[in-house]
Amino acid sequence: MVQPIAIILLAVAIATGLAVGSSSIINATCAALKPLQPYDYCVGVLSADPVAAAATDVRGVAAAAVNITTVKAASTLRVISYLVDELTTCRRYYTNMVKSLVDVLIDFDAGRFKNASLEISANATGVPMDCDILLFEGNAHKDPITQENGENDLLARLASAIIDLLISKHV
DSSP states (O other), X not given: OHHHHHHHHHHHHHHHHHHHHHHHXXXXXXHHTTTTSOXXXXXXXXXXXXXXXHOOSHHHHHHHHHHHHHHHHHHHHHHHHHHHHHHHHHHHHXXXXXXXXXXXXXXXXXXXXXXXXXXXXXXTTTHHHHHHHHHHHSSXXXXXXXXXXXXXXXXXXXXXXXXXXXXXXXX
């Protein structure tokens, strides 16, 4: 029983020694940046990067930091591109929804309540949630208009229900 514990302790000591040795330049660099950058953030980001962890001087750490930033910026650019595409689709959804709601108002003003009900049900209710789902499940996995989608969905369903109530009163 003593041998396995001794082996584990030795492995931990070696790993700790390697980690301290490989990150001493990171620790020194981050300590020098303390007034400008949060130390824990600096050490955490750089230590997680194999290139930075293997750096032997500040130049190596700086190159790794630039590389980390480049990768993150490129990733963010991809998310923005996905969002632009997905929001463009949502814009088409909402453009069609608004056109349909204008038709609903025309039918409503003309007393064609059943037509208004069919139009709002077919082309307005559910549209905001289609947009919401697209943004949530799309490549960006971000929905910057979730509140607006929810409010529009509730309003479309409310208007539809009230028109249907009006129809049931006139039958």
